[in-house]
Every structure is written in structure tokens, then in C-alpha cells.
Amino acid sequence: MAKVIGAVVVDAEVCKGCNLCVVSCPTQTLGLNRDVNSKGYHYSYMENPESCIGCSNCSSVCPDSCITVYRLKVE
Template identity: 50%
Template structure:
């Protein structure tokens, strides 16, 4: 039986500088920026569609600030 891949994205908000690279690269449109700001004054990425994450980790790979961790789940 084929099972869809599942992932879980965690964003370290304090490290995010709102470059939006992660948002643009995500094939499932899991991430978006929030209207809240971190202590540096940047809006940061948050998972808005977390159940759609496939665990590809493209967001974590492209993040220049290492602010994203992706966990793959069964």
C-alpha cells in the first residue's frame, strides 16, 4: 500500500529575516509570513497549512539563516 509522505515544519522565529525564500520554494504552499514580528522587527514564516507538508525539506535547504527544521514522519 502506498502512503503519502508526511512532514512537520518548525520555524525558529527569532532567526527568520522574512526573505520569503521558503514560501516561494514550498511545492505545497505550507508556509506564509505572519503579521507578528520577532525581536529584530522582522515578520517571520509560519506553517499555515501544516497538514499539507510532505517533508521534502526544500524550505530548510534554501533558508539562509538556518531558521527551519523539517521532520519526516510516517
């Protein structure tokens, strides 16, 4: 069975750290960074990059459209 692996890229400067993507992630991939961006927000990042399946849940609920999602099928 083909396995799906994914990755997300968060635009850290646009992210406002609202946490909605973190709770919407079914695989606990995302988390809020301890660092802050130039506006002082704890931006979202891939805490567990190996668990991402590229489901796009995070990008659907993101109010600031700062998440780009990539998905790849591997045999």
C-alpha cells in the first residue's frame, strides 16, 4: 500500500500563533514555536515533521493563509 508523506511550510512572519492549525492537525505534527516572529507571536511550525501526512487540515482552518502544504506518495 502506498504511503503518503507530507510537509507544511509556514510563513512565520504572517502567522499570528492562533493555535487553530495545531488543534486541527490529526497527527500532532504542528506546534507553536518557542521563538517569536517580529510581531511577537509564537508562530506555528512542524514539531514532528516525520508524522505529517499532507492532509491540508491546517491550511483550511488557517485564518491568515500562511500555510502551504506538500504531499508525496511513496511506495
